[in-house]
Amino acid sequence: MLDIKFIRDNPDLIKEAARKKGVKFDVEQLLAVDERRRHVLKELENKRAKQNAGSRGGPKAPTELEELKKLKEEIKVLDEEMGHVEREFNELMLWVPQVPDSSVPEGKTDADNVEIRKWGKIPKFNFPVKDNIALMETLDMLDLERGAKVSGFRGYFLKNGAVLLSHALWNFVLEKFVKKGYKPLIAPAIARESNFVGTGWLPQGRDEMYKIGDDEFLVGTSEISVMGYHADEILQEKDLPRKYIAFSPCYRSEAGSYGKDTKGIMRVHEFYKLEQVILCKADHEESVKWHEEITRNSEEIVQALKLPYRVVVNCAGDLGLGQVKKYDIETWMPSQGRYRETHSASYFHDFQTRRLNIRYRDASGKIHFVHSLNNTALATPRIIANIVENYQTKKGTVIVPKVLRKWSSVREIQLS
C-alpha cells in the first residue's frame, strides 16, 4: 500500500510503475473514488459535529429531539454511502503497485533478469553427470513414489543422507546468522489472512495459497508470519533495525506451474526455509544498505557450500506488486547446465508496513512506517538438489560439503 497523498501528487509515477511491472491499474479511477470519499467524509463530519453539539448536556426538549432524530437519519444515510465508498477505495488501494527503483531493468519475465555477478567455477565431470533425482534415489535419499502415494502430486519422502544433510544445513545456516546478530525464530506456518494481505501475498496470489480455515492459510514463506509479528506496533528508533532469521515449513500449491519441474524436489508443495527478515528505518539508503547485506549473507552461505552461483537483478515484470527491487541468487545445476533460483532478496520500502501498521517513533517523537526487507537464507530440499549434483562422484556417491561436516557424521553419502 502506498500513501494516498503520494499517489495524488504523483499519478504519473504510478502509471509508469504499472506499465513497467506489467500490471493493470487505473490511477484515474482511484483518484476519482478518493475525491468522492473526501467529499462524503466532509459532509458526514459536518453533520456529526452538529449532532455532537446538539446532544451535549442533559435531556432535550421535544422540538430539539425532533430535529436531532432527523439529523440522525441523515447521518445514517451518509454513513452507509461512506461505507461503500471506503470499501471501494480500500479495495483499489490494495492494487496500487509499488514504484520500482530506477535501477530495475525493463522486462516481462525472469528471462529478462540481468546478471550482475557470478561466483565459483563451473564443475567439469569426467563421467556422465547424474541429475539430482537419479542420484538421490540411487543413494536411497529420496522416495518419490511413496511420497506421491501418501501425500499426492509432488509429494516426497527425504531419507537417510538427505535427512542428515537437511539438519546439517539448518544448523550451519542458523549458527551463521545468530553469530551475525539475527534473532532466531521458529515462525508459525498457519497464519490469518490479514498477514497475507499485509505482506502483499493476497489478494492477488489466492490460487497459490492453501486455505485451511475460515481465516487461516498456510504460509508460503515465514516472511508472512514474521512480518505479522510486529503488526500494529510502534517500535522505538533505537530498536531498529530488527533482524530475524526465521525457520518454518512453507506451503505452495504451485497452481499455474504444472508443466514445470513436475518431478523431484525442485518444486514441491511442502518445504522448509530459513528466512531473513529486516525491519529498518524509513530511509531509502537504509533499505538499500540492508538489501545488500541480506544478499551478501546468502551469497556467503552458497560460497561456503562451494556452489557456483550468479546474482541477477530482477526485471520490473518479475517483481511483485510491493517490491521496489529484487535480486535472485541462482545456483548451478550441473544436470541442467544452468543456474536455478535458490534465493530471492527484496525490499519494499513501507509497502508492507503500511498494510500491517508497523511504525516507529524517531528521536524527535515523530512516527513513521518502518521499511521491510526479506531474503531466503536457505531453502531445503531445493538446495540439496544443487549440492548432490555438484558434489557427485564417479562412483555415484555424494561428498558432504566441508562446512557441514561439523554436523555430519559422514563425509561421503553412499548406499549403506
Next chain:
RNA sequence: GGAAGCGUGCCAGAGUGGUUGAAUGGGCCGCACUCGAAAUGCGGUAUGUCCGCAAGGGCAUCGGAGGUUCGAAUCCUCCCGCUUCCGCCA
C-alpha cells in the same frame, strides 16, 4: 469440545447512558528549587483522518464488527484474544 471470567492510554488502575480523549497513581519529558543530585513543586505527555501556508479546528478511536439511543467506554448481538476449571491429546 464444555463452563466461568476478563479485554480502558507507555504501565497500573477508576469509570455501568449526558462536555469522558477518558479520574488517580507510576513512568517519561520540560521548567523551578540546588554548586550538582535526590526530594519537592509546576507544566506537558495517544493515534488516525479531513480542512488549513500556518496557527488552529472538525471527526473517529476505551479488543474488532454491528445494533439500541437525541446521546454509548458504559446497554444488546456476533466475532477475536487472554485467564481459570473440566474433558481430550502429542
